[in-house]
Amino acid sequence: MFLLAAYLTISFVLPIVLSGSPEFLANLTDLNPPTNLQTIDIQLGELTITWSDNLSEDIKNHYNVKYIFDYKYFDSHTWEIDIRLSTPDYTKTFELHRGVYVRVKNVLLNIEDKKKQMKESNWTVKGIQPPPGDPETLVSNFSCVVYNHSNMNCTWSIGSKAPSDTLYIMYYRQSETTTRCAQYFMDAQGRHGCHIEQDRIDLEEDVLVCVNGSSNSTMILPYYTDFDPQIYEKYDPPLNVEILPNLTVKWDKAPGYAIQDDCFEYQLEVRELAENRIELLSASGKTKFLLGNINPSKRYSVKVRVKLKYCKETKFWSDWSNEDFIEPEHTFNVMQTVFTLAMITVLVILLLMFAFRRYKVLAIIFKPIPDPQKKFKELFEEYNGDFQKWIGYQIPISKADEFYPVVIEESINFEA
Numbered sequence: 001m002f003l004l005a006a007y008l009t010i011s012f013v014l015p016i017v018l019s020g021s022p023e024f025l026a027n028l029t030d031l032n033p034p035t036n037l038q039t040i041d042i043q044l045g046e047l048t049i050t051w052s053d054n055l056s057e058d059i060k061n062h063y064n065v066k067y068i069f070d071y072k073y074f075d076s077h078t079w080e081i082d083i084r085l086s087t088p089d090y091t092k093t094f095e096l097h098r099g100v101y102v103r104v105k106n107v108l109l110n111i112e113d114k115k116k117q118m119k120e121s122n123w124t125v126k127g128i129q130p131p132p133g134d135p136e137t138l139v140s141n142f143s144c145v146v147y148n149h150s151n152m153n154c155t156w157s158i159g160s161k162a163p164s165d166t167l168y169i170m171y172y173r174q175s176e177t178t179t180r181c182a183q184y185f186m187d188a189q190g191r192h193g194c195h196i197e198q199d200r201i202d203l204e205e206d207v208l209v210c211v212n213g214s215s216n217s218t219m220i221l222p223y224y225t226d227f228d229p230q231i232y233e234k235y236d237p238p239l240n241v242e243i244l245p246n247l248t249v250k251w252d253k254a255p256g257y258a259i260q261d262d263c264f265e266y267q268l269e270v271r272e273l274a275e276n277r278i279e280l281l282s283a284s285g286k287t288k289f290l291l292g293n294i295n296p297s298k299r300y301s302v303k304v305r306v307k308l309k310y311c312k313e314t315k316f317w318s319d320w321s322n323e324d325f326i327e328p329e330h331t332f333n334v335m336q337t338v339f340t341l342a343m344i345t346v347l348v349i350l351l352l353m354f355a356f357r358r359y360k361v362l363a364i365i366f367k368p369i370p371d372p373q374k375k376f377k378e379l380f381e382e383y384n385g386d387f388q389k390w391i392g393y394q395i396p397i398s399k400a401d402e403f404y405p406v407v408i409e410e411s412i413n414f415e416a
């Protein structure tokens with residue numbers, strides 16, 4: 001009985017609660033897909049796509065109608081899930097040289113609970129062919145750099161099959177204004193480029209670019225791209241890099257950047273100059289860094305560069321800042337000095353000991369002092385202090401004493 005009640009509730013009551021109108025569910029088995037899908041070329045790859053949903057007024061009154069839009073480049077295998085829209089039109093920038101499919105479908109949502117999807121139609125697909133031109137006339141390796149507070153350089157390599165008379169022209173678009181680049185250059189690697197100096201780039205808005213070209217002999221395939229200029233910004237290097245005596249490196253952020261400090265990543269290059277050993281260190285957000293690992297007897301150079309890492313990640317590091325140096329310390333090293341002194345003392349003692357043994361210096365130094373009493377003993381004991389008598393007796397002896405015996409060795413002459 002309870003089970004039957006539950007079954008009836010699920011079968012009949014639930015759909016009524018969800019859709020509000022049971023008779024529509026039967027009709028919705030074949031929801032019409034959108035029709036009349038059209039593209040309007042705005043400029044530089046920006047297209048507005050429009051369609052008709054081809055749904056009856058009745059359906060529109062009972063459901064919340066939405067449109068799902070996807071796209072896929074001809075050279076890609078996956079559809080990019082893009083956006084759910086309320087109106088039957090959408091504006092987006094495409095890399096048109098690749099060719100692109102766009103597709104739209106109708107989706108009915110519950111009119112009260114808009115998260116609940118009731119029904120969706122089949123897709124309606126449209127292919128947008130690339131503009132005419134051999135793909136090998138297309139520019140390659142296109143890249144831009146924004147620097148010096150919104151100057152911009154873009155560079156590219158010419159297409160491999162582009163005739164020698166090909167003239168490439170770059171157009172860029174911001175704030176609904178399309179500008180033809182006026183200042184062209186060729187860099188050291190032979191890459192072509194355009195330099196934008198007069199019109200500064202607005203960092204808050206995407207830049208649209210088209211590089212097309214003309215030649216007398218063939219059609220040149222135009223190149224389309226768009227990008228966030230903040231990601232291609234090359235920052236000015238940090239200023240006033242200085243190493244404090246306590247080995248804290250500090251520096252200043254280059255002026256004129258209105259970005260919060262904790263978005264920045266700094267990189268320090270610490271170079272030990274004698275052996276040219278380099279250590280790279282990271283400092284996030286802060287404009288100082290305490291160095292460890294410094295050998296006080298060596299000389300180092302330190303420099304810093306910067307990029308955005310944490311809020312958006314920029315493609316490029318800034319140039320390196322100025323360098324500051326850590327000079328080797330010539331301080332009085334107590335341990336070393338004590339050790340050296342000890343070594344010298346030990347050496348001196350050893351040398352002296354050697355000298356004493358070799359030259360019997362000790363024996364000379366400690367030779368007993370002659371005792372006059374021994375010599376004068378006779379004077380007092382036998383001559384009773386009579387010096388005259390004693391001297392008469394002493395003289396011959398003392399004379400003999402003065403002569404040392406000389407041994408004359410006879411040399412034997414073997415040749416004789």
Ligand SMILES: *[C@@H]1O[C@H](CO)[C@@H](O)[C@H](O)[C@H]1NC(C)=O
Nearest residue numbers: 023024026027028056058059
């Ligand atoms: C839905 O189908 C019923 C009959 O099953 C029909 O009377 C009604 O007109 C249909 N409604 C729509 C919007 O097609």
Ligand SMILES: *[C@@H]1O[C@H](CO)[C@@H](O)[C@H](O)[C@H]1NC(C)=O
Nearest residue numbers: 029030031032033121122123
């Ligand atoms: C939706 O697509 C299927 C299969 O491609 C097809 O059988 C069906 O008729 C289509 N429905 C409508 C309303 O076009």
Ligand SMILES: *[C@@H]1O[C@H](CO)[C@@H](O)[C@H](O)[C@H]1NC(C)=O
Nearest residue numbers: 032034035036052053054055
């Ligand atoms: C709109 O849908 C109806 C079916 O409801 C179909 O017959 C008609 O061909 C569709 N319109 C277009 C322009 O495809």
Ligand SMILES: *[C@@H]1O[C@H](CO)[C@@H](O)[C@H](O)[C@H]1NC(C)=O
Nearest residue numbers: 140141142143144155157191
């Ligand atoms: C592309 O250009 C960059 C400079 O912008 C260069 O470093 C790189 O080597 C180039 N790559 C190719 C494949 O030409």
Ligand SMILES: *[C@@H]1O[C@H](CO)[C@@H](O)[C@H](O)[C@H]1NC(C)=O
Nearest residue numbers: 147148149150151152197200
């Ligand atoms: C940077 O821009 C200023 C103008 O804001 C200009 O005077 C200066 O020459 C530029 N510097 C470089 C290196 O391009």
Ligand SMILES: *[C@@H]1O[C@H](CO)[C@@H](O)[C@H](O)[C@H]1NC(C)=O
Nearest residue numbers: 145147152153185194195234
């Ligand atoms: C941009 O191009 C100009 C002109 O060729 C050149 O002077 C400048 O150094 C370039 N700057 C960068 C960051 O590439």
Ligand SMILES: *[C@@H]1O[C@H](CO)[C@@H](O)[C@H](O)[C@H]1NC(C)=O
Nearest residue numbers: 043044171210212213214222
């Ligand atoms: C290149 O593109 C610009 C801007 O869309 C256009 O005005 C110009 O006619 C094009 N040039 C060629 C040769 O296609």
Ligand SMILES: *[C@@H]1O[C@H](CO)[C@@H](O)[C@H](O)[C@H]1NC(C)=O
Nearest residue numbers: 244245246247248249289290
């Ligand atoms: C290093 O010295 C500076 C100023 O001389 C001081 O502001 C800083 O706090 C010191 N840092 C450390 C880690 O001692």
